[in-house]
Amino acid sequence: MTTLSALFRLHQHFSSFDYPPSSECPLLKEQVLQSLQERETYTLRPVHALAYRLHPQYIDYSDQPDAPEMSSAFVLLKALAAAHDIKLDLAAHGCNDDADRPSKYKRATCEATLAE
Numbered sequence: 001m002t003t004l005s006a007l008f009r010l011h012q013h014f015s016s017f018d019y020p021p022s023s024e025c026p027l028l029k030e031q032v033l034q035s036l037q038e039r040e041t042y043t044l045r046p047v048h049a050l051a052y053r054l055h056p057q058y059i060d061y062s063d064q065p066d067a068p069e070m071s072s073a074f075v076l077l078k079a080l081a082a083a084h085d086i087k088l089d090l091a092a093h094g095c096n097d098d099a100d101r102p103s104k105y106k107r108a109t110c111e112a113t114l115a116e
Contacts, residue, residue: 004052007040008063046072081113 014032019025049065050073052058065073085107090096 002052002055002058003048004044004065005058005061005063007036007044008061010036012063044069046076049073050076077113078110081110082107084109 011033014029014036017029019029046069049069052065053070053073058064064070086098088109089106090098
């Protein structure tokens with residue numbers, strides 16, 4: 001289970017939970033859901049949305065990251081692929097510093113990732 005799927009399940013549970021009948025019930029539910037939202041904001045990072053989206057188990061689930069979360073996840077994916085290409089190029093040229101490597105290099109990982 002990914003972090004994002006656990007938070008989706010918690011939100012569903014607390015949204016549908018049968019709170020005790022009282023005048024405070026709506027207030028309690030609102031406070032619980034607000035606390036969960038604050039925890040999500042504090043906890044979630046683009047890597048969580050990326051892991052959830054790439055996991056085959058969750059591909060057809062109705063709960064999916066929203067557009068801003070997915071945008072951040074794809075920016076992260078592109079950055080990871082580009083960093084891998086740079087690391088390969090540094091190793092191929094025997095360099096330890098970006099300044100020592102040629103400005104033109106193969107971007108095979110980035111191109112393959114974006115094509116996928």
